[in-house]
Structure formats: C-alpha cells, structure tokens
Amino acid sequence: MFINSSTSLRPHCVAIALILTAHNAFSAPVKERRVLEEVIVSAQKVEQSSQDVPISLTAVSGEFMKEVGAVNLQDLAPYMPNVRFSSDTDPALTQVNIRGFGSNPLNAAFESSVGFVQDEVFYNRPSYFSEAMFDIARIEVLRGPQGTLFGKNTVAGVFNVSSADPTDDFSGKLQWQENDADERYLEAAVAGGVGDHLSLRVSAMDRDKEGDLYNQFLQRRDDQHEQNAQRLKIFFDPSDSLHMELNAYQSETMANYWGLQIFKLDDDTRTFLENYDPNIEDNPYDFRSSYNVPGFIEKTSDSLSLLSEWQLGDVAGLQNSAFTLIVADSELYIDSLVDLDASPADLAKLAVTSDYNQQSLELRFTASSESLFGLGEGVNLVAGIYALHSEFEQHTQITAGDDLLAYLTTDDALQLISGNPNGGSGGLLGSLNLAGLGLISGLGATVIDDDSYLLDYFLDVEAYAAFAQFSWYITDKWVLTPGLRYSRETKTADASGASRCRTGNLGLPCLMGTALSAEEYQEEGIEREESDLSPKLSLQYYLNEDTNIFISYARGYKSGGFNASSFGGEDLNFEPEKAVTVEAGLKGSFLDNTLRFNLAVYQTQFENLQVLAFNGAFFDVKNAATATSDGLEMDVMWITPMPFLRLAGSVGLLDARYDSYPAAPAPINEGVDAQQDLGGRRISFAPKETASFTPTLEFPVFGLAMSTSVDILYQGDQYTDGDLDKNTFSPGYTTVSARVSLASLDSGWAITVGGSNLTDEEVLGQVLDTVFFPGTYNTRQKSMRKIFASLNYQW
Template identity: 25%
Template sequence: MHSFVRCGLLAATSLGALWAAPAFAQFTSTIAPVAAGAEGDGTGQAAQAEDENLSRGDVIIVTARRRQETAQAVPLAISVIRGDSIESTGNFNVTKLPQLAPTLQVYTSNPRNTSVNIRGLGVPFGLTSDGFEQGVGIYVDDVYNSRVAAATFDFLDVQQVEVLRGPQGTLYGKNTTAGAINITTNQPTFEFEGRAELTLGNLDYKQAKAAISGPLSDTVAARIAIASTSRRGTIYNVTTKRWINEQDNIGLRGQLLFKPSEDLSITLSGDYSRQDAYCCGTSFVRVGPTQRALSRQYDALVAAINAATPGRNYAVPSRNVYDRLTDIDAPLQAGNIIGGASARVKWNVGAGTFTSITAWRFWDWKPQNDRDFSGLSIVSASNNPSQQDQYSQEFRYNYEGDKLDFVVGLFGFKQRIDTQGLERQGSDASRWSLTGAQAADPSILSGLTANNTQYLKSDSAALYGQASYKLTDALTIQPGLRLNYDKKEGFYQRVVTTGAGTVISCTPAPAAGTALAAQCGVYQPQTTSPKASKWNFSYDINVNYKVAPDVLVYATYAKSFKTLGINQNGLPLTTANVPDLTASTVKPESVNHFEVGIKTQFWDRRATFNLSAFLTEIRDFQATVNGGQFGTVRGYLANAEKVRSAGIEADFKIRPSDRFTAYANAAYTDAKYVKFSNAPCPPELSGGTFVAADGSQTSGPAGVPGSLSPRSCNISGQQLPGVSKFAFSYGAELNQPANLLGKEGQVYLGVDGNYRSDWNSNASPSIYTKVEGYALTNFRAGFRGDGFDVFGWVRNAFDVEYIDLLQVAPGNTGLIAGTAGDQRTWGGTIKFSF
C-alpha cells in the first residue's frame, strides 16, 4: 500500500510538471530569487511581506510573540528559516535543522529516541522517558506537540520555521524553558494556486511534493498537500543482506478555511504521516577498556564464545565505522504513525483578536531494535511500542493599542501514553553475562524475558500573559507572568519469565550462585505507581530601546521552571531489595535566565547584523543518574544540583543587490555541569566491583581492567553532552539574468555549509564517546523563472567522514557503537508553481 501511494504521488507530480511546462509563462512566481539557506533574525521569507522593494531589503513577518510583526522588532533571539530555504538545502524535518540553526541540537537513534535542545538545554541526554517535560516546545500552526518523537514528520507545505532561543513560558501555552520551534504551514487561499516538486538523487533517493489551494465558495477555501520521501539505507547489514537506516515517509495535510467576514475565520486542519523505514541500527566503532575484569570485556568475551563453539569464528564485518557495515541480527523496525486534527478560530474584537485552538494528536510507535549492537545473540529482542493521545485547548486574546499591547492566554492539556515493553536474552547471553560454570549453561539466560507494562497520564493547565508598554516612542517595557499546574500519574510493571515460561520473583534476594540469582542480576520484577502534582509561578521582564529606526537593543530576565517529573522506567532498589519509592518523583527545574542583545540593519537595510549574549542557570536540573545496581535499572531520572549555559550568538546577512545574497550565523556555547555529584559514571569508570558503600575504599584508575568502580561519579565542571562550544553556518547565492531554451529567468549558483566543534555523545562525558568536529559543504546550481525552478545539488560535497551519534553498549564490556553521518549525496529537483 505504501509503495502504491508513493508511486501514485511520483506519477502525479511528474505529470503535473509536464503539464505545467508549456504554460509556465502564465504562472505567478512564488519562488523568491534569493539565496537559500538558514538566516538569523530578520532574514527569513515574510509570512506577509510588507515591503518587496529590494533596495530597502527584506521585511520579515513573524508570529513568535503570537502576533504579526517584523522579526527585527522582536526583542528576543530568533532565527527564521524560510520554506524555500528548507527545501533547497534538503533539510526536510526537525532532525536536519541544526545544519541551519547553530544553537539547535537534535540527536536521534530512532524517532522514539529523539531529543531537541537549544543552547545545550531542553532534555537530559541519553534517557528515554515519558515522565519529564520537553524543554523545547514544538508548535505547528499553534498546536503543541508534546513528544519530540511525535514531531519527527517531514516538513509538509511549510511557510517558515522560527527558532526562539531562551524561555518562552509567558508567550506559549506549554511552558518551554529552553526555547520553542514555531512551524507555520501555508494556509488556504481564496485565489487558486498550486505547486509540484520532484527530486531524484543517488542512494535511490526520491521525493515528491504537491500542494493545491483555492476557493470552494466566496467564504470557504481549502488547501491540501502531500509528500513522499524514500531513500536507500546508508549501512549494509551483512547478516540480513540488505541496507538499513532507510527513509520511507508519506505525509498528508488538509485544511479548510471558513471566513464569513473580515473579522472572523475558522480553520479546520487534519494531517497524517507514516514512517515505515527498515531502521535503525548501528555499526561497530571501537572498544574502550573499562574497569571490568579483562576476561569479561568485549574482545575476550568474543574469543570465549568462539572457543566454546568450534568453527564459529565470530568477528564484526569491519572495525572502521566509515565502511558502513553492520552484522546486527535482531529484526529492525521503525514504524511511526503521527496525525491529528485541530480547529482554530480567530475573531477580531475591536482593538484585539480572540483566538481559540482546539487540537487532538496521536502517535503510534512500533519499533524493533538490536540493543546489544552486534551479530551475537545477547539481547535477541528489544521492543517498546507506544501509543499516545493528547488533547489541548488554548484561548488567547491579543490587544494592540497606541501605548499598550498585550497577550493573555489560558491553556489546558491532557495526555496519555501507553507502552508495552519486551526485552529478551539470547542464546549467547549466559556466556556474555555470567561467569564460571554458569557461563557454559545457555539455558540460564536464553529466553529470559522482561515484559514491561506502563502508562502515563499527564494533565496541565496554565494562565499566562505578557504586556508591552511604550514608556516613550523608543523605550518599551515588557513584563510577563505565568501560573502553571501539572499533575502526573504513572504505572510501571515488569514481569520476568524464564525461557521455559516460569515467572520469577527476586524477593527475598535469592542465594548467591544460583541460577535464580543470575537471572535476577539481569532482570528484576518491579511494580511502581508514581504520582505527583505541582503549582508553579514564573515571570519575565524585557526592556528594549530603539536607538535608531533600524537599531534595537534589549535586555531580558526570566525566572522560569520545568515542571516536576516522575520515573516511568523502574526505580533503584533499597538494601531490602525493594523499589526505593523516594526516587519516584523528580523536583522541578528552577531557571534563572539573563540575555542582552542588539538588532541592527544598515546600508539601506541591505545588511542585517544581530548579536545576543546569554546566561542560563538551572538548579535541580533533571538528569540521568544510576543507583549502582546492574539488574534493576540502567538509569533513572533525578536532579543534578546546578547547570549553567552561557554564550554569544551572532547572525549576519547582506544583500547588496538582487544579484547576490550571503549570510553567516555563529554561536559560542559554554554549557556545563556546575555541580553534579551523583552522576552516572562513564564506561571507563564502570564495570568493576563497586567500592564499599561506607566509603572505606577508593576507586581504581579509569580504563584499567579489574579496578574498583565508583558507585557514582562527580562530574561537576564538565561540559554538558551533545553541545559544541563553536557552531557556524553560512550560505551565499549569486544569480544572473539569462535566457534558456527561449525562457527568461535567472541562472544561479548557491553554496551553504555548517561547522561544529567536538562534542560528547554520552550522558556523562567519556573519552570513548567524543565526537570530533566537522564541517559540511553543499552546492546547488540551477535556472529559475516565472513559476518554475530547476536545479542540481550536491550535499556533503567533499565527502567528509563524520559521526552522527555514538552509543555505549550495555554491560560495560567496552563496546562503542554508532552511526556515520551521510556520505556525499547528489541529485536534481524540479519545481513548478502557479
């Protein structure tokens, strides 16, 4: 069915392009003749351009503050990425945006395990849990998407993306402590218009998009858009003889606009996206020695398995991750179904506008994974399918006056997530995880299965508002307030069965050396029902001053929070071998944020330069910790004492004429743990016998087999994972009027690229998971005219070898797995619009 839909869309798009070609002269162009790429403040395409005079530069309209205004007039750090920039640079979903916005970090091993951070803040790195809130809010046409996994859709008929940096709790329905990504799609029109786009490339890349909009009557307009993306995988699995980590996406969006008068509009929207990729797996990267006994580390364990099975001779297909080979043997699946419906009502009431947004969204996640990262049958199955329903209602009133503007809103949110987890040990598990005679008895662990049943119920309500008062024509003060209530209720149950199907119990603790003790050392049964609620009050104040007509300076202080969390994936055990219920809940984060900035345009607005500096301090930072107990939980959520992120960001764009445009964005981010004394230890300080709980012993040196291991590590002063100190993006385009095959237009050449310095890919920074910095460069060249654009492109033009993500395999054996970033890709795109 999926292939049939895709083939139909490709055919329809191709036929549309062929039909459109001879009639292109009648089209009204919607393709702006400017450089594609990411721009900083004031450089995206206007939602409704107020000034198209190129000699005065672009006037960019954004809705970041819940009203239409120019980006240069917004006193906060914001990057605007145009819809055509997203398309021309191949950044077709949220996970690709960091190539265009330097302060944005997105990491994904599969759609479910995706995190989005801004300035290094947002969610704790390396933990998948539904029990905490996102620090970066993702909004599509004013609708909040609660889980990042539910927002990994392909961009579909997008007008522009706004990335807001810093707390936004007094402007947006759901509290966001690190920032927000505000996605605006193209809306129904009362003039008939349409577009078709077809892209083909190497790796069997195919992408087709089509959209059509127009009136159904004098008061009703409709718009429908559809897109399909497919691409061969980038890693070859020698076990299954097929490529993995492919792309296989279908998306559909429909909108109906009812506008009975100029003062009232009602928009009904519905969307559906399906991702059905054979994904997601890793390749062998390296072995890093841990403190485990040498005979219990990766190379020795592989040798022992081979010795126990003459003729097996297992070895990974390559120890060079850039050979793009793997031998993982568990089935893979990354089925992701996302959709929903919303109703948005806008009613102009005198000097203000009343807005109501009612929305329902769902997410259905159907995964299969290989959690031992190898071709050995250690973990033979690891699957955690989830289903989410969320409902939200927001009422908002915007008032605009001569001296006073304000927005006030009421937001309600309800969510339920159900998960049915399964993890099963394989035939090699005993040899891998046990010692002595037990290691030679595969029946002890083979087939040992943990079935996890869990749900989360989350309710939230908020009253928020922000005012803007002009003390003078140049000086404005903007205070904001938020009152928030959250309630979370969870359930977690793990039932463990042997390979024979017998349910086991680990209470009281079984006698050491027995098969049951070995089984309980891998999976322990547990049942918990965490529940908590919390009121929070936060505020911010912004003062901005217009030094000159095109120069704005501002300063912001925000006292924000991220609400409480609950542990949904199991709890550590007490000395009585029962769950430690005191770890059920996690305190809210307390955020103090300071920011100053300047926004400027000069040379008759042909040049834009914006600069911001920020300092964010978070107490009770929600982070991953461990309890020093192997068989219970690998990690759980707790509070680090203090985290700080500070830095400087700069955005520059220049457009000396309509023949040339260039931009450059740069960010310096120093994000670190100020104090985190009970952190999980990195692999080089793990795997050995734990030091005595009474503190009478000292842990051994890092990476030395057989050393004593600390129960936890103090990583105060170390950098936060996932964030580079330096990040940079740039782009330029040169065009020249030309006549090609009798068609008037422009021939153009464009370049864009990005650089990021090294960063660490583990929750506690490790010497084994340091990702080296890299720079990527992309080129495109084409010809465009009135209503059409044809261009060729090459991405990662210099075939740079780089790492997307590194992962530490479970068990402290020293195995590090990961995924290499995309190699050089190339192709061509044809677009028509009318």
C-alpha cells in the first residue's frame, strides 16, 4: 500500500535524500538515488516484505499517523481502500467493515467480523479498537478471511497493530497536537537499555476533546471525551537463544454519551416534543441535540502479555527452528447511561454495565527447510495451537421516565402498539396535545415511579484451535502456500429478562415492559458447541525479483451465539457466519524501485450474515441468508523524476449485495415486524467507490526540510442502516486535507500545521431509527473543518 513508504518518507525526513545533496542553498547538488524503502510486516506470523504477502493489505506506519494528525484508527480509514468505520465519535460501539462486511455492535452478543490483534494478542471485543492506539510502530490491515493464523472471528479481515519497541540506546519522543475544536493530544515515550540484557520503553497518551455536539437542553457538549493510557514494554534477552517481551497497558476513558442528533420529525412528534423544548429542531447538520438525560460512559481496560521466543537452530533437518509462546490476560469494563429516546421528553433511559475478561495462549513453531522432501528450493513453516477463555457479563436496565404516560397519548405510541404505521388518531391526538396538560405529566411521575425492565446476560467462551501453514518455493519463480486451521468452540450462557415496578404489587402490568412488548424469562446454562475447518491456499509467480502475481483461496468462519438483548427469550440462538474468498493480484516495484504498484481483485461469498433488525424499541438478532462482494483494491506510490515531488494514491471498488434475504426487516415506518425482500440489493456500509490521491512536495529551506501535502479523499454513496431505508442513504462526498511540515535534517524535531475536511463537507456518518418515534431518526454527523498544529520531538 502506498502508505507503507511513509516509514522512510515522513514529513520531517522525506526530503533528507534531497537535502543531503544541497546542504545549504549555495552548495552544488550531488545526485543520490532515491528509492522506496522495503516495508516489513508480520501478516503471516513471520517478518517479511509486504510485497511478498499474497493478499491485499495496507500497512500504515506510526509516522504516517503523525503526519496526517490521526489519533485513532477511524482517522486512517479514508486512506484504506474498502475499509469503513461507522462512527469516529463513539468510544464503545465501534463498527468496522472491510469489503462491506462487519458486525453491528449494538447487541453485545455479536463479536466483530473484523479481528483486532495488538502486539501478538487477539482481543475479542470491538471496544478494544480504541483502547491502546498510541506509540504505534505499524498498523497492518489484512483484507478477507484470515482465520488460518489469527485468533478467531476474522471472517472479514484483521487489524494487526504493533506498538513501538524498546531500544538499547537512550531515546524518546514527544508529540503534542491541538485542534481548533478545543481538542488536545499529548503522547510521550522514553526507551533505553539497562545493562546488556534488558531494555524497556515507557509510553503514555492523554487526549482531551471538548466536543462539537451542543446539547441545548442540558447546555453541555454531548461528545466531550477524555482518555489517558500508559504502556510498559520490556525486552529481556538472557541468552542468544532466548528472547522475552513483557507488554502491559492500561487505559481509562470518560465521555459524555451519546453523540446523536434527531432527524425528520413529523408534525405529531414535533408537537409532543415542543412541550419539553420549544426550540426542538431536526437539522442533522448543525451539531445541536436536545435530550434530557446527562448520559455518560466510563471505560477502563488493562492487558498483560508475555512473549517468549526460543531459537533452536537446526533440528531434525529443519533450519532456523524457533518456538514462540504468547500468554495474555485482559479485562475491559464499561459503565454507561444514555437517553434511549434521544429527546427532551423524559421517556426512558438505558443503563448498561459490562465486564469482560479474557485469557489466551498461543504456541507456535517456525522453521525453514531446503526442500519439501527433496522437492523444490525451500520451505518456510508456521504451525501452532491457540486457546482462548473469556467471560462476559452485562446488566441492562431500561427505566421509564416521568413523561412516558404522556407519551402513551400520542399517535407515535398508538402506531407502535398497534403495529400499524398508518394507525393512530389521524392527527387528532396531536392537535389536542394531551401531553401538554400538566395533569398528565404530574400523574405520570406519580404512577411510574421506578418502573424498569432488566436484562441480565452472562457468556462463557472456551475456544481451541490448531493451525499450520507453509510456503513452498517450488522454483525460484513459483511459491505455493497452503494453510489449515481446525477450531472448536463452546459457548455457555445465562440470559434473563424481568420487569420491576410498584404497580406490579397491585396486579397491574409494568409500564416499561408493556411499552417494550417484553415478557419475563430466564434461561440458564444454554450451550452451543461448534467446530470448523478453515483452509487457505495461495500460489505466487515472480515475474522478476521485484514483481509477483498471485491467486488465493481462503475460507472464514465466525461463531454463532445467543441474543444478549432479547425481550422475550424466544429465538435466542443465532448461527455462525461463513465466508469464502477468491483473490488475485499483482505486487510490483518498477522504475528502479521508485514506483510501487499493487492491485488485487476478489470475490467473497457469505452465508448466514449476522444482522440486527430494529423492532421499534430495540434490536432483534437474525441471520441474513447469503451475500456476495466483488471488488478491487489498488494503490500506488511514486517517487517521481522531479526531485521535489512524490505521488501516492489508492482506489477501492466494491459491489457488495444480498443474494438472498427474503424476510429482511422493513423500515419501521412500514409497520412493526414488517418485512421486505432485499435479494439483489446493496448491503449497508458498502460504498461502491473509495479513493485517495496525495501529492507531496519536498524541498530544503535554509538548511531545514520542508514538506507540503494535499489529500483528496473520496467516499462513495452508501446506506448506513441494515434495513436500507431511503432516509439512511448517504450520498458520495469528497473531502480535502492538507498539511505543511518543517523539520530538522536529523529528524530530531518537526512542526506541522494542517487541516481536514477543509471544504466543510456536511456528511452524516450514520443514520439510525429512533426509539419510540417511528419515522424519526438519530444521526451522527462527521466533523466539519478541523485545523491542527503539532510538534514532534524525538531523540
């Protein structure tokens, strides 16, 4: 991927080769050859050039993150073909889609279809995507099923992240960045050796974001965000054959929550809500909200891992033999409170606490051989076992507000209760505005009094796997790489739902349970066992030392589970998700290694897609039959013959559609539990085109290195909700970012000024149905123009 080259061509050192030829403005030029630096990745569990890996991948360096002012993975997505984050503001509900496929995080039962691995540890909750993204050395995005080598549940792809390593010499860095929207980011690290066998690195991050979304009811910023995190990384080399790495981090996040705006109020809903906020409006582009519950989220996580590598040398005819053992333990705790209806009326609030912990072990063996049983010219082998045990506990409380009784006198309530979008009073209730009578509001507060529906969910997972993959160099031109993973998984769950209210003591139904059409249930010890065999096969042909073509086949698998948010206990189970991908591509370096061009085309077929269906109050879990994704990814990096200019670009083409989905949920304004046939329709979060183009100018200025870049980023049109409601359709858009950097010749310091979305494009990142108001929506607006300044210093 073109971003790879940022390792050697970052803003504060991209011009070094040129500057060395012109030490000052008056010295004569001495020509030196500029080339693209090789990028080393671990996509196949061994270190190798990214150009030798027979899959479509993007590798992003930590230096590139600093260059573009990125502080999280969401900021990098526009530079990655066919990669999409649903939100860049939500610290808990991270949804990632690769080639159109991902998992909706609104139901905690779903594990992500896109895996997340950091420092060799697989993390099995989507909330980890935002936990330890600081002091980063490299990010690898591997597209398509990666089940052979990476953890579990990597059916759509993997983010493989590596943090910066300790150094033997004393070194460090300091990064300070400030945005014009009152956002500050500070990152620091210190590394060095202690004696002959020990080295360590200590790093920390602090982020404070004031926020963009103003709540006119509570007079606060609903997306205010604070996070601080620390990491300790220790290398211990007691001998030439033994290497050990200890990696520990912790992170704390506190934020106002959640950052939603209301959209498309009909007349009856507007009349009702004006009783509580006379200035209520539904413009989704003005960064103004109005809801009454001061929501929040508190998130903490910590992780501890130990990697041990034993170099065995030559064993039983194998060379470079080594065992690697990774053991890890991690915990993630989330406490949140949100306004369920996202309006100024006190209808319902949602409190969710979850506690997750996982322990994992991976033991793998790597080696090489001169041939495969005397055939060919060499073999590289990776084989191992993997085990994961996790426990997840979640408690959900949906509490009725004082205005819920008044809400029951509206047409919105009658439509949901009857299931008929055309039902109600024909506008009579709206004109009478019974909710505006103080008597009903006062009576509601008296009658409701701590009326709640409670959901409790506990999930225990035990997963085991054995895997093997080898690359066989048949000749100096042909490489065959087969792989296989056998996995077995057991899930055991307890799930229950119950109403709680004072009126229940009088033999009357609880109001919240009635409004949700919820029933009491208790299921204990429900269990499912699954096993899977996922093969992989690729064949490469090297046209020359720098260019190869490949074709690959891979099968992916994501386990099934149990609904964590059922309101009745029916249909708790959902089935596993499966995918098969065929991919072909070209990876090459040309023009004396000044031009890098990569191209991949693919087709993926999915079975039993795991989806959520909105039921008017919450989300039901379903499997969505079959889908197909066809597409292309291309990237280019060119150091042009003009010594001051380099060019980078990428293109993603995507056609992801349902093949068969006859009982798909219809938009809620067509009726509760209404269905539609989505066969042949495009799936959500699947823009047909994505593209980026970045020209960079590099030149010396009075003994310093100056660089200026412009990013032109295009995202195609797409639906942002699974029911493909026309109101959730987001048109395609183009944003422009730019930056100017001035750096010292030795890369010791760099000052960068830049901005994103400089043309102020108004973009809705996601549009979702609003609880209680059929036909009304909640939106998340992407950030408008942001100007940033940063100072980077390293020694």
